[in-house]
Amino acid sequence: MGDHIIRATTVGGVRAFAAVTTTLVEEARKRHDCYPVAAAALGRTMTGALLLAVNLKTDESITIRISGDGPLGEIVTDAHASGSVRGYVRNPHVELPLRGNKLDVGAGVGNGQISVTRFTGLKQPFTGNADLVSGEIAEDITNYLLVSEQTPSTVALGVLVQPDLTVTAAGGFMVQALPNADDEVLSQIEKNIAALPPVSQLVSEGIDAAGIINRIFAGLPVSMYDEIPLQFECHCSYERVQKVLVSLGEMEINDILVTDGHAEVCCPFCSEKYQFNKDDLELVLTLIKGE
Incomplete structure (x- = not known):
């Protein structure tokens, strides 16, 4: 299953985006020699950037900058609507103890701010900022969208890193309620999302982006749009x-x-x-x- 992203809508004014990003996150992990916490933080941020970029026009792009006071330092990713993404984490060789049985990305990121810059062809790009609420990336993007762009959203991001440091599953989804969204539809979607396992588990089980969308919108009619292939791509020369x-x-x-x-x-x-x-x-x- 190659990396890809898909857009979908359902009745009641709700839209969703889902992505599988395993190959590109592993590419970034290898290029930057990331240890597990850094691989997870960078992979989540790149996936989040792709979810935000997919709704832009073809020649437009988005930059997410995570500026925390944790040992990972700054995380920066660029994503284009065409499906390309690149990124780096300032300190890729950070080792932290597990929190329960999970990588402690929040401790690696720390407190600080998230900034999102949209390059839409206008003379001046638009940049919005918000405080980090957890450092876990998905919650921070969710909070940013609400505070800075007044868009109620649910974002889930996951990266599965093996003991040999390889990334074997990565992906994410974003659900957004449009103005005047139907409350009953939102309630059904909330129940569906609450019943979902971690997104990295879904990807590791071979479920593609369309399958993730179908689980999010279970019991509701779904309209899906073109699948876009994704890749790690840098524009340096x-x-x-x-x-x-x-x-x-x-x-x-x-x-x-x-x-x-x-x-x-x-x-x-x-x-x-x-x-x-x-x-x-x-x-x-x-x-x-x-x-």
Whole structure:
């Protein structure tokens, strides 16, 4: 089962989105060498970003930034409506004791804020903020949507990490009540959600996004829309990194040439490394002087 996301609606003014993200979360885990708590936190945030992005137009995107005071540090993810996502956690090598039998993501994240920026083609992107309520990511996104965007929602996110550190199941769903949603329909959906096992368990059992939607809307008519494939994808390139070096200015590049004679630049989102030797840095200087 490849990673995918699906949108659906039911009667009474309620919509839902569900995603399976196992492969892309494992890709991020490997790229950043995440320990379990970091893998879970990053995977939940990337999945949440995809759930928020799916309702945007094709060329639009969203950024979620989790700024907590816990040992994980900042978590940043970018997701596009087309189905691509990338992200990083500042400190991927955090080890914490289990809380019960679960990874203690809340302790890893700590207290702080969540910010969501929507890039919709307008001159200025819209950014909303809210306090973190638990650090568990799903509850924080739910609270953000209510406080900052006045959209009552239920968000569930899950990542299953094995003892060998591999991610074997990841996914999530989001249910939103539209204005004037029917109370009886909402009550039925609440009961259905309360009866659901953790979303990571559903994915590990082989249930796809449509199957998750059907469980959420059990007993109600469902209209599902096109399934969108998902993937971890970064937009970095040698040319983009070169532009970053140009922005450092002549003095900084000369200092690198004198001190090291070369530079290695690592993309924070995908951990791809770009090498710039002496000739490459001299070309950067030429570009700076030509500006």
